[in-house]
Amino acid sequence: QVQLVESGGGVVQPGGSLRLSCAASGFTFNIFSMHWVRQAPGKGLEWLTVISRDGSNKYYADSVKGRFTISRDISKNTLYLQMNSLRTDDTGVYYCARAKSGTWNGMDVWGQGTTLTVSS
């Protein structure tokens, strides 16, 4: 079945780095744009970044621009989020999601989320 599984979350000190992974299965990974969305504890959804099908186009929210990098490995059917210069307000659940079609046409498949805690 169509599935996204995130991994890589954990506890990191402020200023630290971490890489999240999102393993895709059950669909042709390289024909869909992919997003990362996060949710701080008790808060709403925040869009972070998107990567195009071939990885040539990437867009970022201002809150993570210059600190986070999205990438994908087609051979491994895996999406990544490299997070540097982490801050306490980066704490939350991180979801990867598939764009239904194109880049901005809704997210129709979501992972279960992986939790990042940034704390000293």
Added chain:
Amino acid sequence: QSVLTQPPSVSGAPGQRVTISCTGSSSNIGVGYDVHWYQQLPGTAPKLLIYGDTKRPSGVPDRFSGSKSGTSASLAITGLQAEDEADYYCQCFDTSLRGSVFGGGTKLTVL
């Protein structure tokens, strides 16, 4: 403070109809970009409920419908059921931000 404004909460009795508004601006909804809606049940990942303003993905009951006018969009839920109790989010592309934005979310309580 989100670029898309939603009411923090709405409520209704079983069987009733409720609507959730999503107010944007001339840099997102107002220029015609599609609005999408998500349902997030407690402790779970979001689920796409409406895409392209009015379309329902396969499996979503027709009790859920979307509409858009000017700089605002709305999600309507008819025949309210206890299982509809969840958080609902709207989403749209924003040209000024050159990225996607979510509304702040609306908590639906079924009385």
